Amino acid sequence: MAWAHRLGLLLALLLPMVSASTPGTVVRLNKAALSYVSEIGKAPLQRALQVTVPHFLDWSGEVLQPTRIRILNVHVPRLHLKFIAGFGVRLLAAANFTFKVFRAAEPLELTLPVELLADTRVTQSSIRTPVVSISTCSSFSGHANEFDGSNSTPHALLVLLQKHIKAVLSNKLCLSISNLVQGVNVHLGTLIGLNPVGPESQIRYSMVSVPTVTSDYISLEVNAVLFLLGKPIVLPTDATHFVLPRHVGTEGSMATVGLSQHLFDSALLLLQKSGALNLDITGQLRSDDNLLNTSALGWLIPEVARQFPEPMPVVLKVRLGATPVAMLHTNNATLRLQPFVEVLAAASNSAFQSLFSLDVVVNLSLQLSVSKVKLQGTTSVLGDVQLTVASSNVGFIDTDRVRALMGTVFEKPLLDHLNALLAMGIALPGVVSLQYVAPEIFVYEGYVVISSELFYQS
DSSP states (O other), rough: HHHHHHHHHHTTSOOOOOEEEEETTEEEEEHHHHHHHHHHHHHHHHTTTOOOOEEEEOOSSSEEEEEEEEEEEEEEEEEEEEEETTTTEEEEEEEEEEEEEOOOOOEEEEEEEEEEEEEEHHHHEESSSSEEEEEEEEEEEEOOTTTSSOSSSSSSHHHHHHHHHHHHHHHHHHHHHHHHHHHHEEEGGGSEEEEEEEEEEEEEESSOOEEEOOOEEEEEEEEEEEETTTTOOOOOOOOOOOOOOOSOTTTSSSSEEEHHHHHHHHHHHHHHHHHTEEEOOOOOOTTTTTTOOOHHHHHHHHHHHHHOSOBEEEEEEEEOOOOOOEEEETTEEEEOOEEEEEEEEEEETTTTTEEEEEOOOOOOOEEEETTTTTTEEEEEEOOOOOEEEESSSSSSSHHHHHHHHHHHTHHHHHHHHHHHHHHHHOOOOOOEEEEEEEEEEETTTEEEEEEEEEEEOO
C-alpha cells in the first residue's frame, strides 16, 4: 500500500502540517498550498482509484458466462481542493477510467468518466494530533463508451456492463478515499514524536486546539515543549496567548508560520541550562599573534607582569549564568548575553590560578534563516562589549585598556561558538518529506513570521 502512504503524506498538506511551538506558534496553510497539493496529488490519486472490479455475469449467450473486467488506466485530469469555512476541505476530482472486458467472443474496451466529491473535517485526537474524517463522499459516473468508438457491442449488453461497473465504483471509490484518510491519521500521529535539537535535547510538538478554517486558509495553534535530558524546559513566567494577525508575511505564499517570543525564550533557556553556551578560550603560547598569555596581560596590568616574569598561557572561562534575552522588534531581532568571564593563568606547577573575573554584557544582532525544515540564526556584535570587574587578584584593572584586548581575544571565539550552535537550528512545524522552499522571514513586535513555499520530496 505504498501509494496509500504517499498520497496520505500529500493529503497531510491539507491539514495543519504541524509539529511546532508552545501556546505561541500558529501555522497556516493558504490557498496556494491547496493548489500545490492538487497538482502533485493527481498521480497518487490515479493509483488509489485502480480498484478491483468483480466478474460480470454475461447473460447474452445460451450459457451464463462470468466475464472478467480489469481497469487498464485511470487518468485524473482535474483535482481541485478548497477550504470550507468552519468545516474543513472539499475535494472535487474528475477521473477517466478505461476498462477491458474479457469477453469470449471479442475483448472490449470501455471508457467511463467519473466525478468525485468528498468533504473532510479536521479535528483533534485524544493525543493532540490532527485527525481527518470524511463527512460525505459520493461519485457520479457518466456514460460508458467503447474505446475505439465503433459501437459494435449490443446496446443491451453495454447497458448491463455499465450498470455493473457503476455499481462497483459507487461502492469502492469512496472506500478507497476513506482508507487513504486512515493512512493520513496514522501518519499524523507521528507528529507527537521528539525531534532532536542537540545531543541531549529535543522538541516535541502537539496541537493546542482544533483548527480554525476560513475560506482562505486553515490555521492551528500548536504547542512545543523543549526537553533537556528528558525533562521539560519551563519558563519562570507563563506565556501570553499568541494571536497571529491575519495580514502578515507574503501574500499568496503556501504557508505562514508565526513564532512567538515564547519559543525563542524557551530555546535560549535550553541552551543556557544545557551549558552549551559555556566555553573556554585558549591561545597558542608559541604563536606570534597570541595575546592570551601573561606577557600580553602584563602590558595592561602591572601586577600580572610582576607575578609572571615568564610568559604563561591564559584561559578565559566563559560561563552563562544568566539566560540570554531575545528582543523582537519590527524589522529588528537582537540577543543580549551576560556571561561571567574568569581569567586564569597557568602557574609553575601546571595548575591554573584566577587572575580576575569580569561581568560582561554583549549585544548581538540576530539574523534568522530557514534551511529545509529548520530555523537557524547567525549573530554579529552590536556596539562595544561592556565590562565590569567582578573580582581581582592582581590589583586595580583599567577596564578601558582591557576592553581592547577582550575585543580581540573574546569576541571572535564567542561569535564562532554561538553561531555554530545557532546553525544547528531548531525544527519548524512540518511533516515527513516536506521542506520549506524560498522562505521569507519577517520580524514584528514580539513575534517572527515565516512565509514560504513548500516542496514534497517523494
